Amino acid sequence: MTRRTRAARAAGAAIALTAALAPASGAWAAGGPTATGAPGAMGASRATAGDAPTLHGGWVGEAAARRGTTTRLAGTTSRPVGVVRVDRRVSGRWVAAGSAAVSTRSSSAGSWSVTVRVPGVPSAQTYRIVWVSGRAPLASAVLPTLDVYELDTYSVRTRGRVSSDVSTFARFAAATYADPRGWARAHHRFRQVRSGGDFTLVLAQASTLPRYSPVCSVRYSCRVGRNVVINDTPWRARTPAFTGDLTAYRRMVVNHETGHWLGLSHRSCPARGALAPVMQQQSKSMQGCRANSWPLPGEVARVR
Numbered sequence: 001m002t003r004r005t006r007a008a009r010a011a012g013a014a015i016a017l018t019a020a021l022a023p024a025s026g027a028w029a030a031g032g033p034t035a036t037g038a039p040g041a042m043g044a045s046r047a048t049a050g051d052a053p054t055l056h057g058g059w060v061g062e063a064a065a066r067r068g069t070t071t072r073l074a075g076t077t078s079r080p081v082g083v084v085r086v087d088r089r090v091s092g093r094w095v096a097a098g099s100a101a102v103s104t105r106s107s108s109a110g111s112w113s114v115t116v117r118v119p120g121v122p123s124a125q126t127y128r129i130v131w132v133s134g135r136a137p138l139a140s141a142v143l144p145t146l147d148v149y150e151l152d153t154y155s156v157r158t159r160g161r162v163s164s165d166v167s168t169f170a171r172f173a174a175a176t177y178a179d180p181r182g183w184a185r186a187h188h189r190f191r192q193v194r195s196g197g198d199f200t201l202v203l204a205q206a207s208t209l210p211r212y213s214p215v216c217s218v219r220y221s222c223r224v225g226r227n228v229v230i231n232d233t234p235w236r237a238r239t240p241a242f243t244g245d246l247t248a249y250r251r252m253v254v255n256h257e258t259g260h261w262l263g264l265s266h267r268s269c270p271a272r273g274a275l276a277p278v279m280q281q282q283s284k285s286m287q288g289c290r291a292n293s294w295p296l297p298g299e300v301a302r303v304r
């Protein structure tokens with residue numbers, strides 16, 4: 001058999017999800033020339049030498065890892081032989097990211113576990129697992145995309161006298177940060193901490209805004225250094241120029257000011273009737289654009 005035919009056979013994997021060891025997120029894959037493992041049969045496969053080789057496995061836990069850390073993959077093989085290799089897709093090619101010998105403790109099936117170090121840059125990464133015995137790949141499967149994310153921590157403070165309820169404010173901000181339409185698309189996750197953190201989210205009395213910087217206005221929100229400052233007055237009632245509803249305004253202002261903290265600068269409305277970039281100053285003028293609370297693809301792509 002040529003190398004190409006073998007690879008084609010290995011890649012022709014029928015996908016069957018296996019319940020026994022599958023994580024809640026469903027970040028699990030199965031592969032082989034044919035998938036013989038029935039749901040629940042993991043580790044109890046009655047595979048014999050004549051059976052088609054079957055490989056099961058996936059991320060342990062969520063298909064996500066903080067940048068620069070390690071994460072673990074685990075699974076089973078239909079026979080206790082060989083090595084499972086983990087490859088990462090880099091510029092259109094598969095590059096080895098780790099491997100481990102298949103455990104031979106069971107006489108009928110194998111199990112394996114591989115720890116890999118994930119890239120240091122927030123990104124979506126494609127991995128596959130390849131079961132190899134001798135020189136021949138027996139089976140392989142592409143895994144659910146791994147979200148390699150940056151973790152940003154923040155604390156919540158108030159400044160001056162504010163009318164809004166601060167715990168409601170904090171909950172709203174956390175929901176906005178966790179929303180898959182938000183900066184999560186740029187592989188950033190946010191976690192509130194009691195004090196300190198990477199930035200401070202401030203709910204501030206309008207009159208205190210210029211104390212952060214002369215460029216901050218009592219009418220709008222502002223970002224100065226590590227302070228993402230939300231103005232309590234428009235938080236309660238929007239600005240007159242913003243054409244969306246109050247919820248849309250609040251999401252927009254959290255994403256806009258946090259976008260500055262992530263390194264983004266202002267954008268203009270690209271065309272009449274288009275969705276406004278979240279980094280457009282929608283609090284001041286819609287410039288002919290439609291109200292929008294979430295980063296546009298071009299803005300997501302700018303975040304490092």
Ligand SMILES: [Zn+2]
Binds near residue numbers: 256257260266281
């Ligand atoms: Zn701004």
